[in-house]
Amino acid sequence: MYETNYHRASSIDDAVAQFAKGTDSKFLSGGQTLLPVMKQRLAAPSDVIDVAKIKDMIGIDVSGDTVTIKAATPHYDVAQSDAVKKAIPALASLASEIGDPAVRYRGTIGGSLANNDPAADYPAAVLALGATIKTNKRSIAAEDFFKGLFSTALEDGEIITAVSFPVPAKAGYAKFPNPASRFALTGVFVAKTKAGDVRVAATGASQSGVMRVGPIEQALKANWAASALDSVTIAASGLLADIHGSADYRANLVKVMGQRAVTAAG
Amino acid sequence: MGVEGIGARVVRKEDRRFITGQGRYVDDVKMVGMSYAHFIRSPHAHAKVKGINSTEAMKMPGVIAVLTGQQIVDDKVGNLICGWAITSKDGSPMKMGAWPAMAPETVRFVGQAVAVVIAETKNQAKDAAEAVVVDYEELPAVADVRAAIKSGAPQLHPEAPGNIVYDWHIGDEAAVGDAFSKAANVVTLELTNNRLVPNAMEPRAAVAHYDQAEEHYTLYTTSQNPHVARLVLSAFYNIAPEHKLRVIAPDVGGGFGSKIYIYPEEMVALWASKKVNRPVKWTGDRSEAFLTDAHGRDHVSKAEMAFDKDNKILGLRVKTHANFGAYMSLFSSAVPTYLYATLLSGQYVIPAIYAEVIGVYTNTTPVDAYRGAGRPEASYLLERMMETAARQLKVDPTELRKKNFINQFPYQTPVIMAYDIGDFHASIDAAMKAIDYAGFAARKAKAKADGKLRGIGVSCYIEACGIAPSKAVGSLGAGVGLWESAEIRVNPVGTIEVLPGSHSHGQGHETTFCQIIAERLGVPISQVSIVHGDTDKVQFGMGTYGSRSIAVGGAAIVKAMEKVEAKAKKIAAHALEASESDIVIENGEFKVTGTDKAIALPMVALAAYTAHNLPDGMEPGLKETAFYDPTNFTFPAGAYICELEVDPGTGKTSFVNFVAADDFGRLINPMIVEGQVHGGLAQGIGQALLEGAVYDDTGQLVTASFMDYTMPRADDLPSFQLSHTTTLCPGNPLGVKGCGEAGAIGASAAVINAITDAIGNNKLEMPATPDRVWHAIHG
Numbered sequence A: 001m002y003e004t005n006y007h008r009a010s011s012i013d014d015a016v017a018q019f020a021k022g023t024d025s026k027f028l029s030g031g032q033t034l035l036p037v038m039k040q041r042l043a044a045p046s047d048v049i050d051v052a053k054i055k056d057m058i059g060i061d062v063s064g065d066t067v068t069i070k071a072a073t074p075h076y077d078v079a080q081s082d083a084v085k086k087a088i089p090a091l092a093s094l095a096s097e098i099g100d101p102a103v104r105y106r107g108t109i110g111g112s113l114a115n116n117d118p119a120a121d122y123p124a125a126v127l128a129l130g131a132t133i134k135t136n137k138r139s140i141a142a143e144d145f146f147k148g149l150f151s152t153a154l155e156d157g158e159i160i161t162a163v164s165f166p167v168p169a170k171a172g173y174a175k176f177p178n179p180a181s182r183f184a185l186t187g188v189f190v191a192k193t194k195a196g197d198v199r200v201a202a203t204g205a206s207q208s209g210v211m212r213v214g215p216i217e218q219a220l221k222a223n224w225a226a227s228a229l230d231s232v233t234i235a236a237s238g239l240l241a242d243i244h245g246s247a248d249y250r251a252n253l254v255k256v257m258g259q260r261a262v263t264a265a266g
Numbered sequence B: 001m002g003v004e005g006i007g008a009r010v011v012r013k014e015d016r017r018f019i020t021g022q023g024r025y026v027d028d029v030k031m032v033g034m035s036y037a038h039f040i041r042s043p044h045a046h047a048k049v050k051g052i053n054s055t056e057a058m059k060m061p062g063v064i065a066v067l068t069g070q071q072i073v074d075d076k077v078g079n080l081i082c083g084w085a086i087t088s089k090d091g092s093p094m095k096m097g098a099w100p101a102m103a104p105e106t107v108r109f110v111g112q113a114v115a116v117v118i119a120e121t122k123n124q125a126k127d128a129a130e131a132v133v134v135d136y137e138e139l140p141a142v143a144d145v146r147a148a149i150k151s152g153a154p155q156l157h158p159e160a161p162g163n164i165v166y167d168w169h170i171g172d173e174a175a176v177g178d179a180f181s182k183a184a185n186v187v188t189l190e191l192t193n194n195r196l197v198p199n200a201m202e203p204r205a206a207v208a209h210y211d212q213a214e215e216h217y218t219l220y221t222t223s224q225n226p227h228v229a230r231l232v233l234s235a236f237y238n239i240a241p242e243h244k245l246r247v248i249a250p251d252v253g254g255g256f257g258s259k260i261y262i263y264p265e266e267m268v269a270l271w272a273s274k275k276v277n278r279p280v281k282w283t284g285d286r287s288e289a290f291l292t293d294a295h296g297r298d299h300v301s302k303a304e305m306a307f308d309k310d311n312k313i314l315g316l317r318v319k320t321h322a323n324f325g326a327y328m329s330l331f332s333s334a335v336p337t338y339l340y341a342t343l344l345s346g347q348y349v350i351p352a353i354y355a356e357v358i359g360v361y362t363n364t365t366p367v368d369a370y371r372g373a374g375r376p377e378a379s380y381l382l383e384r385m386m387e388t389a390a391r392q393l394k395v396d397p398t399e400l401r402k403k404n405f406i407n408q409f410p411y412q413t414p415v416i417m418a419y420d421i422g423d424f425h426a427s428i429d430a431a432m433k434a435i436d437y438a439g440f441a442a443r444k445a446k447a448k449a450d451g452k453l454r455g456i457g458v459s460c461y462i463e464a465c466g467i468a469p470s471k472a473v474g475s476l477g478a479g480v481g482l483w484e485s486a487e488i489r490v491n492p493v494g495t496i497e498v499l500p501g502s503h504s505h506g507q508g509h510e511t512t513f514c515q516i517i518a519e520r521l522g523v524p525i526s527q528v529s530i531v532h533g534d535t536d537k538v539q540f541g542m543g544t545y546g547s548r549s550i551a552v553g554g555a556a557i558v559k560a561m562e563k564v565e566a567k568a569k570k571i572a573a574h575a576l577e578a579s580e581s582d583i584v585i586e587n588g589e590f591k592v593t594g595t596d597k598a599i600a601l602p603m604v605a606l607a608a609y610t611a612h613n614l615p616d617g618m619e620p621g622l623k624e625t626a627f628y629d630p631t632n633f634t635f636p637a638g639a640y641i642c643e644l645e646v647d648p649g650t651g652k653t654s655f656v657n658f659v660a661a662d663d664f665g666r667l668i669n670p671m672i673v674e675g676q677v678h679g680g681l682a683q684g685i686g687q688a689l690l691e692g693a694v695y696d697d698t699g700q701l702v703t704a705s706f707m708d709y710t711m712p713r714a715d716d717l718p719s720f721q722l723s724h725t726t727t728l729c730p731g732n733p734l735g736v737k738g739c740g741e742a743g744a745i746g747a748s749a750a751v752i753n754a755i756t757d758a759i760g761n762n763k764l765e766m767p768a769t770p771d772r773v774w775h776a777i778h779g
């Protein structure tokens, strides 16, 4: 690790102010992505601004038809939350499948979304549920937030403060883990909104990061059943290919995990 | 004898310090004035080193020195050696290129060191390393063994034209030809044995100290065989004569073979400690371990088996290309030859065998022995062959095996090995019973109704442990003898220290060896301690690998104990005024048989050291040594059966059951044996389903971290059902055979046989990832 200056921010405003002072600052939340990268000397921030202890950034709130998860809430809390389990069980279940216990105790939803790893789990839920990302400056719709691999609509120094999810009528997530990293080789989140719309997002599959899956959405709109996907074909073009899965294998996983997500959603 | 003797499930003595975090590893060693080394490594698989400029780096804070490969050459430090000479078919010796500890001119794999920075702190060394400018001229590289032997392939070493180290063979080619001409059926199989990265939990490390006043060196190192390390460092690398070099391997966190070898980094640390006249520490990180620890396996083979009309095997023909990587590591040459092809008879009567092995250089990390070393490759090939043959011949795979089993012992195979004893029917029957083999068809049908593809796979392995006698291995080209030594010191108060020549890095020697003493003397194991891993304390020994520590080292302990007991009996007889032949040892006492006269061990020991009343002419003291050279290898064998299900939608494999029936001869501590089998099975299953080192065409290691290299985790594995069928080894006094590698040798074929049975397609390579299995199902 290169030398760096560490600051623990006391509030969101303090974090933003500290960030501005450094020549090349980075927010630090759970550190489950940033710290390994720094240890390998692949990142060299001049200053790290720790947001994980900011009170206004931790906690889960369910009111009416909205679940709000503050950005520095660890995956473990989301997985364990009775409120989340009741309102959007698929979201709690997704959080329980991220990494291992150590990662879930530390890693946070804000860090995961800001990082936008193409194989991360949360982006699939955020996109399929049509969530809104709240920052210190604005609210960003999921549609507008993800900008391809490891890139988002966030501006320099902009901090995610919370994510709010509309409670769906039904939702399910099915993840096929990469055997080595256990990130999603492909994960599919299916959601039926209370208005009857169907939104499906896949992570881990596409060369441009988390994506909506049109053919599955159409099939499920017509018939919300796993069997409705039997005749769907997912094109392999534009999908990722690596030693863990070819593009045609991932295309198959989008469909099969889609079916299993529907079954899980009920 | 007693609750802590042979056969007792004694809890491991060493675990107290390991579990409470008090193990003492090389990286825990701190010395006054210690400096830190960081290596500068080639990012290219093949390149000329045109120049190294360290001017800027030398100005950086804390930097003590930047040392290069040229300085190693100038100081006449020897090149790395390969200790087993193999002769090609045409009678020519193997063809090796030089391997200097740091590359002065040419780098041949990604990660090869070209220079080292020594600084006050580790971070300062890393900072300065970034400022060293290495001017590389990239050369074309080749990573794949098939590509490396094509004409026009990039050439690694001028000494080895065509990248061929040797073209070796064994067996009777003409007899095999005859067998095939008479065959009713011939079965062929092509397969790859995937390259593995050992990934011991503790990365390699070294702390080197040069004492200028005494001209003496001390090296703390992560070694499985500190004496061999000292021998090689002094006799071949010219760093210091043996009496001026102390090598200490303290607690070592896993080896699996990868810590047998004396690597460049440890050598350089030792050499550099004199150059900078400061203690030097180097601790590898996980990335360095991926790139520089010797890898394992990496064979491409073609095999043909001939059967008569009754399905009896007539002959076996095998051609294997073994990838050695960029340089010949210490025992690499022996692995695909004498540790592989000599096991191709397996558990079967095969009248004629002929195997050709072509050893090949590629621009990859050097490959050497890794848990099982050659035997997993042989077992995988043969057991996939038996399963393939059974399917082709339309007979039950267990029936085909039983029909061809060796039933008479000793049995001389056509490929050197002479099996002393075994009972192959007993182990396959035990395994079949444990898994309810007969009920499989019904279970498969039920799984099918649930949308799952169920399969069962058998693997009957045999291996050769001990890698001895020395005379025999010497005649096959080994540069060392593979005997073992032990010293036993009975202290004046009657406590006992055992100083074995082997070394423990996970095997539990501190418990098992004490149990041997407890068995013989009837003392509690708390009265016995094991001292190992330090060349200043322990006499020369050969170390731990090849499941040899109990099979060879255990016998040395017994031999030394026999001498101790003989002398102690004389002392006891003298004290008790009895005849020596009437003395028996029981519960820590020397008794006159048939009487109540006895003298306790501590009193005998004290008498030996006070020497006030010893038999006339007897030397004082109670301490004996023994060197034991076995008369044959030992031959652990067994049967593994795996039942699993494949999800046709994703290609994912889930275990239903995995049973192992092993014959290791006598078990000293069954709990430790089970632990060894569990670990071995995890590695065998890991090879079958998860692990595989992948290089791209330019020689970059794609799987250079745990993000891409799938290490087995507990939840990847089934709950194993183990059992033992026992034939005692006639070749050593304990009747033991060794158990360290069996799991890794036998497991992978059972898994792949089960998957190919489930999916009905035999074209499947390891690791059988979900992607590969799905493609095998769906095309």
Ligand SMILES: Cc1cc2nc3c(=O)[nH]c(=O)nc-3n(C[C@H](O)[C@H](O)[C@H](O)COP(=O)(O)OP(=O)(O)OC[C@H]3O[C@@H](n4cnc5c(N)ncnc54)[C@H](O)[C@@H]3O)c2cc1C
Pocket: A026, A027, A028, A029, A030, A031, A032, A033, A034, A035, A051, A071, A072, A097, A098, A099, A100, A103, A106, A107, A108, A109, A110, A111, A112, A114, A115, A117, A119, A120, A121, A122, A154, A158, A159, A160, A161, A181, A182, A183, A184
């Ligand atoms: C072993 C392991 C396994 C894992 N497995 C999975 C898995 O299966 N699925 C999965 O989805 N993820 C997985 N992860 C990633 C994990 O979920 C991380 O927690 C997550 O990617 C990053 O969250 P973090 O809070 O640790 O962020 P950090 O590492 O602290 O930060 C990550 C990035 O986000 C920025 N950032 C952090 N917080 C904010 C904020 N509030 N506003 C703006 N920018 C911010 C940081 O500056 C940094 O660039 C794994 C990680 C590890 C180490």
